[in-house]
Amino acid sequence: MSTEISPLAPKSDPVLPPIAGVRIETAEAGIKYKGRTDLMVMVFDRPAEVAGVFTTSKCPSAPVDLCRANLPGGSARIVVVNSGNANAFTGAKGAKATADTAGAAAAAAGCAPSEVFLASTGVIGEPLDAAKFSGLLGDMVKSAVSDRWADAARAIMTTDTYPKVATRTFEIAGASCTINGIAKGAGMIAPDMATMLSFIVTDAPIAANVLQAALSDHVGSTFNAVTVDSDTSTSDTVLLFSTGGAQITETSDPQLAGFREALRSLMEELSLKIVRDGEGARKQVEVLVTGAASDEAAGRIARSIANSPLVKTAVAGEDANWGRVVMAVGKAGEEADRDRLAIWFGDVRVAVDGERDPDYSEAEASAVMKRDEITIRADIGLGSGQARVWTCDLTKAYVEINGDYRS
Amino acid sequence: MSTEISPLAPKSDPVLPPIAGVRIETAEAGIKYKGRTDLMVMVFDRPAEVAGVFTTSKCPSAPVDLCRANLPGGSARIVVVNSGNANAFTGAKGAKATADTAGAAAAAAGCAPSEVFLASTGVIGEPLDAAKFSGLLGDMVKSAVSDRWADAARAIMTTDTYPKVATRTFEIAGASCTINGIAKGAGMIAPDMATMLSFIVTDAPIAANVLQAALSDHVGSTFNAVTVDSDTSTSDTVLLFSTGGAQITETSDPQLAGFREALRSLMEELSLKIVRDGEGARKQVEVLVTGAASDEAAGRIARSIANSPLVKTAVAGEDANWGRVVMAVGKAGEEADRDRLAIWFGDVRVAVDGERDPDYSEAEASAVMKRDEITIRADIGLGSGQARVWTCDLTKAYVEINGDYRS
Missing domain, CATH: 3.10.20.340 (ArgJ beta chain, C-terminal domain)
Structure with a gap:
């Protein structure tokens, strides 16, 4: 593991403000690393609208399969992310690990398994022992709070040398909204321990289909425009949530201009933070x-x-x-x-x-x-x-x- | 430049026997390197049949342009190869350098400029001063001898840490024939100072069209099946010559079986010698x-x-x-x-x-x-x-x- 922080690391990080409707908790589950957090949950007390984009790999990880299956429902109550093991190329055991985790997460959040979203990042091909953390989820959901974004960004790191966070504000119909994002790298086109993951949440009242259109529009010029080493992870995942309800349902709604630019700019900032933390990067x-x-x-x-x-x-x-x-x-x-x-x-x-x-x-x-x-x-x-x-x-x-x- | 010889270098090299009809000379032209040869000529006293394959780069070097133009003539009298400068992306100056070299080589060999074949390997984008070596060609043609294959392989090296030579014998219609080849690497898919070049000569009486078919058949499983770093040179060139006349003119001639296998096997040996000398390779x-x-x-x-x-x-x-x-x-x-x-x-x-x-x-x-x-x-x-x-x-x-x- 890298211990030296990238010379391109940001001099300081923005403090991400709380976003109404989302609470965060992290824990040390001991999946692989010692003495650091490796498990993160995001809890939406009311169902959030959700959109996502995933790896183009023909051998995607088990959590990517699960997210793809749940995404059409458009509703999220809990996100569980672990670092240290990608749960990729783990066959039937991998699918069982995601099912078990989804079951435990659904029980903890009091929702349907179809409202659970998972991501795993780390070594490929090693079975993931979901028992190491599924028992922690109940307590984590209870203790989750709204101001833990920086901790969340740290818990999902693998070979990253610094956490990646970004925040923006924008207006919709005269109301001020916030969008926060975290990511880990080092590349959308990236190695096994450097899968690109990003989780973005806004309090704007935007429906899942509109979130999806905006996310898909901007991913090409941001996350998909960074490359560290041309290798594509089995696990790349970007999820975008809104906690403000689903009032705006038309992608052509002119009120979206501020949101779209805030999202694009936030995704660009996170993308650059990823590439600047490319493994071994000095420039x-x-x-x-x-x-x-x-x-x-x-x-x-x-x-x-x-x-x-x-x-x-x-x-x-x-x-x-x-x-x-x-x-x-x-x-x-x-x-x-x-x-x-x-x-x-x-x-x-x-x-x-x-x-x-x-x-x-x-x-x-x-x-x-x-x-x-x-x-x-x-x-x-x-x-x-x-x-x-x-x-x-x-x-x-x-x-x-x-x-x-x-x- | 590398000074340490690759740990994968062959323990010993075959001695390449003379092939009737081809003479070789090398010289120190001082193009870039000091204290080593950097210029090689192969002279065919009677016109040789010739076939070739070249880089797929959309920005090929000036010598590749010249070889492509001369190849349809099917006849070769002299090959001039320099190391230290690729004469690639050198614009009108580069085309003038190849024209000047072809003119000097044609005068030295007493042939038409269309019977001259050139290759250059080294830095891209630096103008090549053909005057540094065009004056040497006359003397080199005179002093060229038939047993200088190992010297030829050394003169065309760039970041190579050892010369690459191979030889085979085979029979056509009861007569024993020989095929010799030299190459430099480190990869068909290769960097600017590691352009893949290979020059192969047989004394078998095979016409240019048949040489071309055999070369094209086997390049996919040999030279094009090695990759050092995924980068494709502007200058990759493989030329195959026969000095025995053009008696065999049908690609379906059953007498060709021995030749085809000898050619394939020789190309495979040279390909492996290239990949084993990949820049920095240890395995x-x-x-x-x-x-x-x-x-x-x-x-x-x-x-x-x-x-x-x-x-x-x-x-x-x-x-x-x-x-x-x-x-x-x-x-x-x-x-x-x-x-x-x-x-x-x-x-x-x-x-x-x-x-x-x-x-x-x-x-x-x-x-x-x-x-x-x-x-x-x-x-x-x-x-x-x-x-x-x-x-x-x-x-x-x-x-x-x-x-x-x-x-």
């Missing part, structure tokens, strides 16, 4: 692709750059190695014309018209690479498609963390 | 996927496993972390049923029917992981599609080599 990298044949093509090129081990090691080495960006554009498989390509590191144009910029200054480019936030831009010169992806550098610490992790 | 990993819906699906799943940073760091850490193999199967996007999946490390089955093998022994699996050649097999349990891919582990040395390289 945040924004990859901007412009001038592609389409937005989709731009997205694939941006991801090809952001996932390239050679680009990421060059960033780690503070080397303005734009040849590797050319390589990554070329391998993306999208339309590209070598002789129209231009590349920037920060605001320094290093290549234009298919060759090194005649005014290129190695000193200026090197100065950009020494920063801890770097933008790499590639203009393809063909159309108006664009995309933005965030990643981090690939360091020896990544290899160390992931070479030593399970044992 | 060779064979990924076998069986039981997929199709061979194509198996190939994509195998590549997803072989390219996963998390699988590769686990191998580096000698950790039998099969959960990461599940993750990589799941993210491949191909049909998979968690509950039919089985996984082996070596001959130890670690998972079956969607969960940990009941007879799984951590000690046995760990013993497999300590070897320097490891097979990871995933049976998808759905059909009869299969594929094999070779890769290496991802170590801190990879990050070191690629973080420090250009500067």
Whole structure:
């Protein structure tokens, strides 16, 4: 496990205010870790509206299966999240563990099992002993309070080196509303112990279908736009809840503008907090692709750059190695014309018209690479498609963390 | 640059016998490296038949453009290869450098520029000063001799830690023939200083179209089945020549059986020598996927496993972390049923029917992981599609080599 906090960690965290209708508790269930919390519950005393997005993995975890099954009901009373074990690739035992946990959680919250949502993050393939924590849920529901967001963010951490929290306020029909979110990383496209999980709650009176539309709209440019190492977890889960009832039921309702921007901005903040805590990360990298044949093509090129081990090691080495960006554009498989390509590191144009910029200054480019936030831009010169992806550098610490992790 | 030789280097190299009709010379042109050869020519005193395969990059190097243009002629008199500079993304200057080199080489060999083949490997985006070596070509053609294969393999190295050579003999119509090959790595899917290049010559009397068919048939299971880091070079080039004339012109000729197997086996040996010299590699990993819906699906799943940073760091850490193999199967996007999946490390089955093998022994699996050649097999349990891919582990040395390289 990492003990050193990422140098990109936030200097300070916002204090998340209570949100009416949701209470939180954490506990030490001893699932894997010693001396820290590893279990978190969110309790909705009245049914909350709920929306969700999940991993695209063809081998999803048992809790993802359960959330997918319960989501169409649109109603949530309790969320149970454990760290230390992903309950993924655990076969019939895994399904039994989620059923048992859902049963215990439903009994604790006094609701139907279909109103329970679960997430697990940690090692894949080890059976999860739900008995370790199902007995704790009754007391946790009783003692849960409204101001425990920071504790919640800590309880769901795995290889994260800092908790990830964000909050926004916005107005709907003249009333002030709040939205809080927590997340753990390190990547939507992420490893077994770094599954991306996020839980977001608002007190705005928004129905599940509207929550779902807003969540689905913004996930592409936020959580799905970060990549640490191109690996996709079995367990990625984002759940969005509202505790204010289901008054707003139309996705086209103009009152939603403030909520939508607050949600997008909060998701972006959490996404950046995840990428800045990428395993071994020392630098945040924004990859901007412009001038592609389409937005989709731009997205694939941006991801090809952001996932390239050679680009990421060059960033780690503070080397303005734009040849590797050319390589990554070329391998993306999208339309590209070598002789129209231009590349920037920060605001320094290093290549234009298919060759090194005649005014290129190695000193200026090197100065950009020494920063801890770097933008790499590639203009393809063909159309108006664009995309933005965030990643981090690939360091020896990544290899160390992931070479030593399970044992 | 690496100075330490890969622990997976061959204990000894075969001595490549002369092949009638081809002469070789190397020189120190001082393109980038000091105190080593960086220029290699192969001269065919009578026109050789030629076939080739090249990178799929949308931003290919200038020498790849030239080879593609000359290949339809089917005739080769001279090959010029330099290391230290890839002449890729060098715009009009790059095209001029290849034209100048082709002109100088044609003058030296007394042939048409369309009978010249070029390859360059090294840094991308730096202009290549062809004047550094075009003046050497005349003398090199004169002094070239037939027994310089090992020297040729050394002159084309970049981050390679050992030269890659292989030889085979086979029979055609009762006559004994020879095929020699050299290569440099470290990967068909490879970085800028580790472009995959290979040059193969046989004295068998086989026409260019037949060479091309055989080369294209076998490249998928050999050079294209190795991956070091998922990055595709701008410059990957494999050229196959015959010096024995063009008597055999039908791809269906039954006399070709011996040649085809010798070629396949030689390409496999060179491919494995490349992957065993992957940057920072300490272990060779064979990924076998069986039981997929199709061979194509198996190939994509195998590549997803072989390219996963998390699988590769686990191998580096000698950790039998099969959960990461599940993750990589799941993210491949191909049909998979968690509950039919089985996984082996070596001959130890670690998972079956969607969960940990009941007879799984951590000690046995760990013993497999300590070897320097490891097979990871995933049976998808759905059909009869299969594929094999070779890769290496991802170590801190990879990050070191690629973080420090250009500067």
